[in-house]
Amino acid sequence: EPEVTQTPSHQVTQMGQEVILRCVPISNHLYFYWYRQILGQKVEFLVSFYNNEISEKSEIFDDQFSVERPDGSNFTLKIRSTKLEDSAMYFCASSPITGGDQMAFFGQGTRLTVV
Amino acid sequence: DQQVKQNSPSLSVQEGRISILNCDYTNSMFDYFLWYKKYPAEGPTFLISISSIKDKNEDGRFTVFLNKSAKHLSLHIVPSQPGDSAVYFCAARGYYNYGQNFVFGPGTRLSVLP
Numbered sequence: 001e002p003e004v005t006q007t008p009s010h011q012v013t014q015m016g017q018e019v020i021l022r023c024v025p026i027s028n029h030l031y032f033y034w035y036r037q038i039l040g041q042k043v044e045f046l047v048s049f050y051n052n053e054i055s056e057k058s059e060i061f062d063d064q065f066s067v068e069r070p071d072g073s074n075f076t077l078k079i080r081s082t083k084l085e086d087s088a089m090y091f092c093a094s095s096p097i098t099g100g101d102q103m104a105f106f107g108q109g110t111r112l113t114v115v
Numbered sequence: 116d117q118q119v120k121q122n123s124p125s126l127s128v129q130e131g132r133i134s135i136l137n138c139d140y141t142n143s144m145f146d147y148f149l150w151y152k153k154y155p156a157e158g159p160t161f162l163i164s165i166s167s168i169k170d171k172n173e174d175g176r177f178t179v180f181l182n183k184s185a186k187h188l189s190l191h192i193v194p195s196q197p198g199d200s201a202v203y204f205c206a207a208r209g210y211y212n213y214g215q216n217f218v219f220g221p222g223t224r225l226s227v228l229p
Binding site for chain 2: 035103109
């Protein structure tokens with residue numbers, strides 16, 4: 001069964017450093033998302049991406065964040081200068097364009113720990 | 116401003132009995148709803164969905180009911196099994212908002228006791 005894959009599974013970084021979280025969405029999907037879940041809190045939307053551009057972003061997704069689809073398969077989330085409060089599980093998701101019934105398929109997540 | 120609410124943070128049910136997880140929403144523009152299940156250290160997994168043109172959708176042991184006038188939906192699991200123990204998230208979005216985000220509730224942790 002096709003799946004969304006994320007690497008690494010766990011990333012530890014020092015405050016102020018840049019991190020890149022990587023995702024390989026399901027191959028025939030056209031919409032891509034990043035969500036995050038801070039420990040003990042709900043899953044929060046960060047950004048959606050379609051046709052090589054951001055289609056929507058939340059207020060969490062400030063200038064420190066950027067997304068890229070550098071080739072036909074990868075979808076990355078970059079945090080330029082990490083803060084302690086960026087520590088969270090980051091989930092990538094993708095969905096096909098099949099009318100309104102779009103569920104998102106999620107990857108297993110990358111646990112980001114900022115120290 | 117919580118647009119999607121799951122007021123029970125946890126629920127314990129005996130194996131074989133019915134589990135009922137509830138979800139309320141405030142945004143009347145939402146008309147497509149999904150339930151995701153999440154095990155520890157894994158991403159959310161899609162379980163079942165319902166659009167506003169229906170009031171019930173069934174898939175095996177899982178049934179979702181939608182009451183649009185009350186802005187309420189519920190997930191029924193019958194019979195509950197120990198493997199159903201997980202966190203269940205209700206999520207919502209506008210039906211024709213292609214590429215738009217899903218809004219998640221805070222989740223309900225279901226424990227099915229053997």
